[in-house]
Amino acid sequence: MNKIRIAVLVSGGGTNLQALLDAEKSGVLKSGEITLVISNKPGAYALERAAKAGVKTAVITKKECVSQSEFEARIRNTLEENGIDLIILAGFMCILSADFTRRYDKRILNVHPSLIPSFCGEGFYGLRVHEAALAYGVKVTGATVHLVNEIPDGGKIRMQKAVEISEDDTPETLQKKVMKEAEWVILPRSVELICKKIKEEEK
Ligand code: GRF
DSSP: OOOEEEEEEESSOOHHHHHHHHHHHHTSSOSEEEEEEEESSTTOHHHHHHHHTTOEEEEOOSTTSSSHHHHHHHHHHHHHHTTOOEEEESSOOSOOOHHHHHHTTTOEEEEESSOTTSSOSTTOOTHHHHHHHHHHTOSEEEEEEEEOOSSTTOSOEEEEEEEEOOTTOOHHHHHHHHIIIIIHHHHHHHHHHHHHHHHHHHO
8 A cells, every 4th residue: 555645844954854754764654755845934954854855845935925824725735736645743833723733633743842731832832842841840851742733732642752851951952852862753653653543544
């Protein structure tokens, strides 16, 4: 049976995208293939990573659209044109409306750099997540891969991995640690699991 066609939506550096591309190469991700990368930022380094791996890219910015619904319609068209079955949000810095998420029910995954339900939801992105964890004084944080619904970081949890915080961690060191020890590990694994599941359901 054919592989699940995956689109990765990005806005920045794309280290999680890289983890997925590497997982495809190493065979950790074998039930799906990354066939498209969409960025809302023209200069995102993630686009270069995709190009280097020979993956098709598209840039869709909010600026060129008159409304959120036009922005989402453009994304949807691009996904449809490319026969996409599964969407991965990997550092995609835009919130998608309920209209969008309902159309792709159980077909959108996001990776968030904390153990949900801590330090998540609107306003918790990038370094802010790690600043909040350090300010609260938690001793363990981590990453979560979850399904995406209309509530920011509110969809069903698919996988989590904990990371210990040390006394001398800064938001920057913690961000790196969470990526390396958790995000880059659980994202490829959960993508493989969901691809397998979709294939089973389609049998
Ligand atoms: C990651 O921390 C991810 O959890 C969050 O945004 C960051 C993206 O980093 N949603 P990258 O672009 O994958 O390097």
